[in-house]
Amino acid sequence: MTSTPVARPDEVRRHNRTTLLRLLHVSGPSTRATLAAELGLNRSTIKTLVDGLAEAGVVEERVPRPGRGAGRPSLLVLPQPHAAVVLAVDLQVEHVAIALVGLGGQILGRNSWNLRGRMRAADEVITHVLESTAMLAGDLGVEPVAAGVSVPGVVRRADGYVHEAPNLRWTDVALGERLGGVLRIPILVGNDAELGAVAEHLRGAARGSSDAVYISADVGVGGGVIAEGSSLRGGAGYVGEVGHMVVRPGGRACYCGSSGCWETEVGEAALCRALGLPEDTPRGAIVVELRALGRDPSAAASRLAEFVEWLTLGLVNVVNLLGPQLVVLGDLLTVLPEEIVRSVAADVRRRSLVSRAVGGTRIVSSALGADVKLLGAAEVAFESALDRV
Amino acid sequence: MTSTPVARPDEVRRHNRTTLLRLLHVSGPSTRATLAAELGLNRSTIKTLVDGLAEAGVVEERVPRPGRGAGRPSLLVLPQPHAAVVLAVDLQVEHVAIALVGLGGQILGRNSWNLRGRMRAADEVITHVLESTAMLAGDLGVEPVAAGVSVPGVVRRADGYVHEAPNLRWTDVALGERLGGVLRIPILVGNDAELGAVAEHLRGAARGSSDAVYISADVGVGGGVIAEGSSLRGGAGYVGEVGHMVVRPGGRACYCGSSGCWETEVGEAALCRALGLPEDTPRGAIVVELRALGRDPSAAASRLAEFVEWLTLGLVNVVNLLGPQLVVLGDLLTVLPEEIVRSVAADVRRRSLVSRAVGGTRIVSSALGADVKLLGAAEVAFESALDRV
Structure with missing residues (x-):
């Protein structure tokens, strides 16, 4: 309990901005009034935050499609998918999937391949992930700002160290370090079930x-x-x-x-x-x-x-x-x-x-279907990325 | 994740004060320099906080007993036990213990009795706890500001509702509400093992x-x-x-x-x-x-x-x-x-x-011996009490 962090006033604004962005990212387009109500902030604070984000190209405000109601419709604040793109990697025992996922959770592009024999060795998998990512990012004209990786094994979240992934026959693979060394972005490695839980919590049954x-x-x-x-x-x-x-x-x-x-x-x-x-x-x-x-x-x-x-x-x-x-x-x-x-x-x-x-x-x-761990991997990457957007 | 609270500047000062008080409560007397280092706050902020607490009688600054070092010794900031007293209740299958515990974790006074037959019924236990608390508080001349209660059963923390305490043969006892109705202070009811963990974490092996x-x-x-x-x-x-x-x-x-x-x-x-x-x-x-x-x-x-x-x-x-x-x-x-x-x-x-x-x-x-759950009960009460001291 002694480690409760203390907050400084200059951190508060940053924190509010990230919280607003997270809400838009998870819940989708919202009016300023909804944002104010959900975050418990007054409307002038919301205006300042939204204006700042719009100026930075992170959100856009748009008139919604006309409804049946009378009166002027409220502007919707929309997250811009290309404003922050993350890499998601789902490493399974027989199969690897990668995707580039934009702000708001949309999959902008994906690639996958089967693993057989030697292909399953850590070196091979890492090389293939790096090559596929470069190609996919090039095709889409985007650069991921963080990556999340789902691994079926015992993983240390702090640095993405894979202690044991028995069904892959991996032990002691510094996966986070090795991907980060090449991609030069934060790499968040998680246990596959943990990331499944994250995805279900944010976008699924939970x-x-x-x-x-x-x-x-x-x-x-x-x-x-x-x-x-x-x-x-x-x-x-x-x-x-x-x-x-x-x-x-x-x-x-x-x-x-x-x-x-x-x-x-x-x-x-x-x-x-x-x-x-x-x-x-x-x-x-x-x-x-x-x-x-x-x-x-x-x-x-x-x-x-x-x-x-x-x-x-x-x-x-x-x-x-x-x-x-x-x-x-x-x-x-x-x-x-x-x-x-x-x-x-x-x-x-x-x-x-x-x-x-x-x-x-x-x-x-x-x-959530077969994408559940890919979606969870994207979300842990966004967790790290949203306060840097 | 959308529920991340937003912080307002006026809450920051309050938060820092509570954090400092919690550190003194758990770690005991400290110098201002230690407090500054442990909390990551600058010394003028610490001075303001400590001065405020001293003025309110919550802490005292004192010259420590002379050591072997040369030079002027730093003043120690000491929590004042009587500045905040909580009631701790440890309800066991055969035995109830109560204690009044002061800021800093010192037991100021205690009482206990065995449970036999009818004595174990919820009504009897609640009456006995209330009577003993009144007597003990009267003897010590203190008034508890919150209470923590350890129960060997399935307990809802939010309102202290005991769903099932099978070895006591209790079911559906609104313990928090009933104690709170008479004592008129916040009542925090916890499962005994949970409170044991809290005590071990703050003051024991963990x-x-x-x-x-x-x-x-x-x-x-x-x-x-x-x-x-x-x-x-x-x-x-x-x-x-x-x-x-x-x-x-x-x-x-x-x-x-x-x-x-x-x-x-x-x-x-x-x-x-x-x-x-x-x-x-x-x-x-x-x-x-x-x-x-x-x-x-x-x-x-x-x-x-x-x-x-x-x-x-x-x-x-x-x-x-x-x-x-x-x-x-x-x-x-x-x-x-x-x-x-x-x-x-x-x-x-x-x-x-x-x-x-x-x-x-x-x-x-x-x-921690036989007092472990009593200590844990005191600590959950302090969790609720420290920001109101």
């Missing part, structure tokens, strides 16, 4: 929830936590790894040194086992099989019974430990039959003391 | 750790979390309940509706079973038995083997989910033989992916 958890379930399983409205990080800037919570003592050995981890029971390989598919079944085929199963609810319930029990048990623990109002299921879990998600949600509420206290934790599937 | 977890293990088991330097609360102001994390699927049924909860495996009753004592053995006798066992390490290891395995497994989960640098074991766990704590700590480090990433999570026993 919008307006101050306490939410996002569960990623890809090859690995992870969790990102929004606590009291902001992203939670663990000690030394490392976010926790819910995938390595033990749900089944004495269960399958996990590479992490423990056994019966949630990831070994509800990750992609476990889902393949539950579906009677080989563990290396391509993602597309797993999705096809799950969707087919969804058309026969009782068959789905019986074939997935054990998988669902471990999923439920892990969710009970997550809810009891973190007390979220909302859990968003991502990735492969979004393909689970709707009936199953509903019954898991009901079971978690029944079996979790804390769910009852928070008025029943809601459990829903992500609706 | 001082200086920005990410720490405190485990309380009394009749029930709970956890309090310090994340990025402040106390973590869950959705709707409810803190999580690590005691109801399932560590043993299919294990003993728990009153919470789940089974194999951490609390059923490492709570007081489980410890009794491990020691071969009846489950209702009085606390004192459990402690005597544990201390005796501590004198024979190999017997201790074998008799406690299963208990230790569930303790370890739960700690692996806590570390993997929350990524703390430090875990502080409280209550009954402080009586575990030292060798056992050391071996649990080594096992948790080995079996937890995140522990390795944060450089090895340390696991230690609390050294």
Whole structure:
């Protein structure tokens, strides 16, 4: 508590400008009156801030399309996408996507490629990301002012050091430093589930929830936590790894040194086992099989019974430990039959003391689709960039 | 993120005053030069603030006892205990303690009593707390300006509503409202483990750790979390309940509706079973038995083997989910033989992916003794009180 920062008057104006810009960035075009009301600032302060931003080309004021109301319509303040562009990188186990994202959250351009064999080595991935970024930025005629990178692993936020990304077979990669050394912009590296949570909180199912958890379930399983409205990080800037919570003592050995981890029971390989598919079944085929199963609810319930029990048990623990109002299921879990998600949600509420206290934790599937981590990566980059626009 | 508050210049001075007072309250007497350095404020600002506080009788400046150095010694700024007094209440399953605590953290006076049968009903407890507080405040000639209350249960911080305190058999008690209605001061009610974490962070083993977890293990088991330097609360102001994390699927049924909860495996009753004592053995006798066992390490290891395995497994989960640098074991766990704590700590480090990433999570026993939750309750009351001193 002794570290509470002190604020100086000259920082206040800057802070207000950034806050206004963040509101426009996240909520989109707004009138001055709305901005004043939402920020609790008087209209003359808003006028000064908006005029300054308009002069700098960061926003534009425009007459909205005519509505049905009488009278003169209020001018809308619009963020200008090209005023601040960030690079977003989503590093997955089999696939890399990059995008250049403008102020307001619009994807201005994107590129992606598959990873196979040697291509997955850190050196190769970094080189490819740098080359693709240069090409894409050149094509679009923009220069990113910051970058966010999503990594499926244990990452130190302070400097983007990847301690371990086991499914990529990366250990000890100074990713932030290496990208920053070439791109010469701030690089924010985050755990993929953490960035998924950020995206859901700002632009997805968890919008307006101050306490939410996002569960990623890809090859690995992870969790990102929004606590009291902001992203939670663990000690030394490392976010926790819910995938390595033990749900089944004495269960399958996990590479992490423990056994019966949630990831070994509800990750992609476990889902393949539950579906009677080989563990290396391509993602597309797993999705096809799950969707087919969804058309026969009782068959789905019986074939997935054990998988669902471990999923439920892990969710009970997550809810009891973190007390979220909302859990968003991502990735492969979004393909689970709707009936199953509903019954898991009901079971978690029944079996979790804390769910009852928070008025029943809601459990829903992500609706942001495949871009969720790319969007989260863009947002952490904007977090660093908005006060420099 | 859109809810980032905006700061107005007139709030800045107030904020700086509170920050300075908090530093004196937590760190004790300091020179003006130290205050300036720690707060990053210039000396004239510090002078203005200290002069104002001295004039209001909140601090005193005094020549320190002569040291060995030559030259004129710097004046020390001392917080005045009677300038702000708070009430701290520690509600345990068998015992209630109250204390009046002065600015700087000194206990000015205290009182406690046992709970038996009807005495444990919410009405009786509230009446007794109010009567004892009035007597104690009268004896000391002080008036508390805020109160903090520690409750072993699921508590909503915003208004001190006790949703469930199962081991007390309390449900739906508007504790904050009822105490506040009579005392007419702000009442801050917290979960006992949460307040234990606050005390350890400010005055105990977790001082200086920005990410720490405190485990309380009394009749029930709970956890309090310090994340990025402040106390973590869950959705709707409810803190999580690590005691109801399932560590043993299919294990003993728990009153919470789940089974194999951490609390059923490492709570007081489980410890009794491990020691071969009846489950209702009085606390004192459990402690005597544990201390005796501590004198024979190999017997201790074998008799406690299963208990230790569930303790370890739960700690692996806590570390993997929350990524703390430090875990502080409280209550009954402080009586575990030292060798056992050391071996649990080594096992948790080995079996937890995140522990390795944060450089090895340390696991230690609390050294604050029986007052830990009382101290935590005082501190949350001071959090609310310091900006009104």
